[in-house]
Amino acid sequence: MKQLLMAATLLVCAFAILSCGCARRTQKAVAETGESKVNAAVAMDEPAQVERVEPEIAGAWTPIRLSQEEVSFGAEGGKATVSCLNYDRWWLNDAQVAGTETFFHATPGENNTYETLKADGISACIVNRNQVEISVAPASKSHTWILHLQSGDAFTSITVKQTASMKAEKITNPTLESIAARTSVRSFTDQKVTDAQMEAMLRAAMAAPTGMNVQPWSFVVLTDKSKYEEIFKGNFNLRIFKSAAAVVVFCADTTVTRAPRNNPDAAPVTRPNGTWRDDMGACTENFLVAAASLGLGTVWTASYPYPDRYLPIKEALGLPATVVPYCVVAVGYPDKEVRPKDKWKPERIHKGRW
Numbered sequence: 373m374k375q376l377l378m379a380a381t382l383l384v385c386a387f388a389i390l391s392c393g394c395a396r397r398t399q400k401a402v403a404e405t406g407e408s409k410v411n412a413a414v415a416m417d418e419p420a421q422v423e424r425v426e427p428e429i430a431g432a433w434t435p436i437r438l439s440q441e442e443v444s445f446g447a448e449g450g451k452a453t454v455s456c457l458n459y460d461r462w463w464l465n466d467a468q469v470a471g472t473e474t475f476f477h478a479t480p481g482e483n484n485t486y487e488t489l490k491a492d493g494i495s496a497c498i499v500n501r502n503q504v505e506i507s508v509a510p511a512s513k514s515h516t517w518i519l520h521l522q523s524g525d526a527f528t529s530i531t532v533k534q535t536a537s538m539k540a541e542k543i544t545n546p547t548l549e550s551i552a553a554r555t556s557v558r559s560f561t562d563q564k565v566t567d568a569q570m571e572a573m574l575r576a577a578m579a580a581p582t583g584m585n586v587q588p589w590s591f592v593v594l595t596d597k598s599k600y601e602e603i604f605k606g607n608f609n610l611r612i613f614k615s616a617a618a619v620v621v622f623c624a625d626t627t628v629t630r631a632p633r634n635n636p637d638a639a640p641v642t643r644p645n646g647t648w649r650d651d652m653g654a655c656t657e658n659f660l661v662a663a664a665s666l667g668l669g670t671v672w673t674a675s676y677p678y679p680d681r682y683l684p685i686k687e688a689l690g691l692p693a694t695v696v697p698y699c700v701v702a703v704g705y706p707d708k709e710v711r712p713k714d715k716w717k718p719e720r721i722h723k724g725r726w
């Protein structure tokens with residue numbers, strides 16, 4: 373009898389362990405189903421993320437069938453359509469504009485009809501029983517939605533996170549327009565560049581910032597194309613230079629001669645200038661933008677640090693020993709329309725830290 377009782381107890385325990393294991397497996401399988409659907413949807417479009425969070429109210433797990441059919445958040449704001457399948461009731465909750473107290477709630481209307489709720493650039497439309505459409509206006513703030521799904525006693529929630537990057541209203545002015553209009557031009561008309569235009573561009577070049585205000589630059593303006601073969605011997609940009617109305621050689625003194633900082637009254641000493649390349653880059657870009665503002669086309673071509681390019685220039689133009697031809701800019705009127713490239717990549721901007 374005792375043995376019979378022990379055997380029965382063991383049987384009951386084994387059954388309990390087995391059913392518990394099964395239940396866990398079912399829960400896990402269900403959770404995984406939900407998770408993989410959610411992740412598959414997210415992979416469609418970054419940076420929107422969908423995160424599974426724990427149920428807020430205890431209840432049996434029910435497979436979450438959520439698909440994000442359209443996600444296009446980003447710099448311009450955008451829309452996300454979230455579909456919830458096999459759910460009797462669902463609602464959008466706690467859509468919060470990060471850093472503010474703004475919340476809004478959306479629940480399906482009486483007959484699950486179209487309903488719009490708005491809060492600080494976010495609006496949610498209940499399109500039908502199974503679908504909510506979230507619209508985000510261009511903004512610099514991040515938004516978090518918690519989407520609650522309910523089916524019978526089952527209750528769970530999904531957090532939809534979106535970080536909308538800055539676009540706001542587009543500011544423009546003549547300076548920004550010239551920066552945006554600049555693009556490399558490599559073939560030109562015969563029209564001359566006037567002395568006044570050249571001076572305007574060189575004034576802009578010399579207005580650039582420099583380390584310790586050293587201003588290491590000098591410029592050689594060339595227009596006599598018969599000399600180019602010698603000056604630009606072996607330079608693959610020769611064809612471009614010949615097409616241009618003028619060519620400007622941007623020269624840099626790689627040294628600085630000054631009294632030591634801690635002894636301003638002492639005799640000046642010559643030492644390497646650690647920032648001359650940075651100074652020359654700023655100067656060259658100013659020249660290019662000024663040219664764009666005058667309707668002129670330019671192309672920046674490398675010279676230093678390539679000896680095969682800068683040595684013939686240095687020799688032909690008689691540059692002093694410590695001076696190098698940093699770059700050569702061709703300038704003139706473009707002979708055809710050249711469109712600037714779109715290089716705007718909001719994803720390259722990190723806020724606070726990488």
Ligand SMILES: Cc1cc2nc3c(=O)[nH]c(=O)nc-3n(C[C@H](O)[C@H](O)[C@H](O)COP(=O)(O)O)c2cc1C
Nearest residue numbers: 554555556557558609612671672673674675712713
């Ligand atoms: C340091 C530097 C060196 C360059 N060298 C050359 C060159 O030797 N020949 C050339 O045709 N373009 C040259 N470029 C122009 C680049 O190819 C051009 O800026 C780039 O493709 C981007 O196009 P965008 O200027 O139209 O925006 C150079 C640009 C820089 C900044």
